[in-house]
Amino acid sequence: MWFRVSLLSLSCLAVISQSQAQDQASLRRSNDPTGRCQYTFSVASPEESSCPGSGAKPEIDGVLSRVTLLEALVSRMIAGEDGGIGSGVGDKGQEGLQEAYSQVTGEKNQLQQDKERLNKQVQDLQRRLEELSQEAESLRQQPCQQTHTSGGAQHGNRPANDPGYDFGNGAYQEMKAEVTEVPASHLLPVRNHNFTGCGELLSVADPVMHRKADGITGKYGVWLQDPEPQGPEYTNKTVMRIDAVGKDVRQLFVYEDMDQFAKGFPMKVLVLPEPVESTGATLYQGSFYYQLRRSRTLIRYDLASESVASRIDLPNAGFHGQHPYSWGGYTDIDLAVDEQGLWAIYSTTKAKGAIVISQLDLKSLEVRKSWETNIRKNTVANAFMLCGRLYTVASYTAPNTTINYVFDTATGVGQAVSVPFKNKYRYNSMVDYNHGQRKLYAWDNYHMVTYDVRLGRASS
Template sequence: MWFRASLLCLSCFALFSHSQAQDRASLRRSNDSTGRCQYTFTVASPEESSCPVSSAKPEIDGVLSRLTLLEALVSRVIAGQDGGTSTGVGPKDEEGLREAYSQVTGERNQLQQDKERLNKQVQDLQRRLAELSQEAESLRQKSCQQTHTSGAAQHENRPANDPAHDLGNGGYQEMKAEVTEVPASHLLPDGNHNFTGCGELLSVAEPVMHRKADGITGKYGVWLQDPEPQGPYYTNKTVWRVDAVGKDVRQLFVYEDMDQFTKGFPMKVLVLPEPVESTGATLYQGSFYYQLRRSRTLVRYDLASESVASRIDLPNAGFRGQHPYSWGGYTDIDLAVDEQGLWAIYSTSKAKGAIVISQLDPKSLEVKKSWETNIRKNTVANAFMVCGRLYTVASYTAPNTTINYVFDTATGVGQAVSVPFKNKYRYNSMVDYNHAQRKLFAWDNYHMVTYDVRLGRASS
């Protein structure tokens, strides 16, 4: 509006000048010092031959200043008409900003949790190192005392004319006992490398890939073989698989053996009567055990009769994201099998997120006995049972991680350990132990893999 008024004033000025001095008006166009084009109107005065310098110069400067401001305002108006709306923040932009902020906040919280978990692992390792150092020092002192006592006794029993009676003789040198810290696996005799009894987990071999899932539903799931199959229908060679991605997971794929599993040819597909929750299912003695979706209910599905044999609520167990593993996936209840039977790995509000281990009756699913550990469930990626001991995996994405904690239900004592473990495909969502084959079965980012494990005699 102001621009139009300014143009009108300029037009009036030009008409007035034209009427007063039509034959003496001139228009000149030239560039200023910045390279911009300027129009200059020149009209001769009918009365004055010259202008007073003191009064004309400020007026001209004032006009130039106002014209400059006018041009700047016009430029802003034009810019606003052409693309002003493009610089504003619309509803979609606000929503995008909120989503970005939420994502950044979530990543920050996850990093904070990872930092706290790593700090705790460092503290556990430092404490373990201090204990080992004290134990090594104790062994050194004990060995030195035994050597000194033995030498003194021999010296006292020697006859007086024995040349060795002279301890200053250069031919006799002091023997020093040295204690070297050696991995537990190196302490076993050669024959114990094939140790077949129950014992401590010493090592986990490189993963062996058997099958890669075809579609998105196979990003994570469960695959197993029954360590103690029952009846003539299925054997210990039969392979079982459940793709756990989806809202209504019911299909249980059955393969005759590992070769057919690798080729992707199921011999049967069982449809479960109720859906499965996440990747915590297991197989034992002819039954498929799983957590019912959106509940703390445990279900035993008999494979021979293809029907539900028993079901029970796991007392006070968290579910649906209350106490999952660090990777999420509603992994609140993880069922496991080892040499001593069927187990549930979970947590409760009373335990405040710490892992609780319960041994279950394989027929009725009732809890026989429970143990509460001092490691939080959401700080570890996975867990499994071997010979009545709980082992936890530190990370589900790190290609080179560790089995970082063990809890022995026989003694009720847990401690930090460091057994190397590989997530070759960097998203390991399921780890289960098969005591008949002495292998770990795992589902790592669409890939179904196994690990050979080696056990040794428990330290006394």
């Protein structure tokens, strides 16, 4: 608009400035390209027949047309006539927002479905866990089923990754405990349950745990106290222990008392001159008695001098897996002590695997007298001597088993009994009687435990 006004003013000025040179002026009125009425003054030049550069008129007309169009557009915008353009942009924006909203909503719905599916899986797993827990508890409460076999020793398999496994000998045995039926009638009669002298075994209390071994070498071993110590360095409070897992077992750990033993603080470690075989060692009157590895040789190690005092081969005794207990472990020769002295529990080829009991000389280890029983050694889990009687344990894994057989060396008669016995940790590899403490000492799956026992008078 202002451009046209300016143009009109210029035209008027031109007319006024040249009015004297003109004979005549004309006014022209016509519509512009937009349809608006436009007035144009024309004055002829008295001197020039034609205007120089008149070729620029079309360009000027084009510029004027574009300026006019722009003015019209600005006018519509000012008047609010651009609603269509704005609405077009708004529609596109709304379409984009709607599409994004739809996508987010879909993802939300998918996540909700995933959450519901995962919650269902968690509920299924929790229900399955409860079922497994109930099944495990039910199995714990059921004693292991025992079967009866006939014939010789049975050979089991031991995991190859157990350090106690001898890779050079495939005869290593670890078998389930089984009991050969023996004609038996009743429990031994008891006259006085408060009897405190030497007598028949009436009951065994629940195990009391004193220490748990730290590493795999402590899965099974021997731990004991001397029932008749010779002092002064070693007393009836001194505890000794050997971890029996390994191929070269020589370390004898010595503890001042039970408290230091429980804490794991030995006062010394004795290195035996020759390696120990399995868990059949024992301690009596200042000497440590054990079987030499891979042999039927028995050794008496004097604790005071820390040297071998005597050694001897146990005649015809099976060794290194020929006649072990049912749990295996090369437990062919089991040494034991009680009120009557030192004993060897083993078997021979002549006895065909049945348990043989020999009483040994404390100094020379020579056999004084032997008894052959009618119970096979590989069908019981362990055995111990008490008041001149052999007692056998039925199972080394069943949590609730029994002491199932007794053989009296005074009468030469054996019979079945049923004294409850607990393997709390389900792998009992050593059971020995200590008549000084009147307790059974046992090594049950890394755990070193004791059992109080109750005795009664022998039957007449």
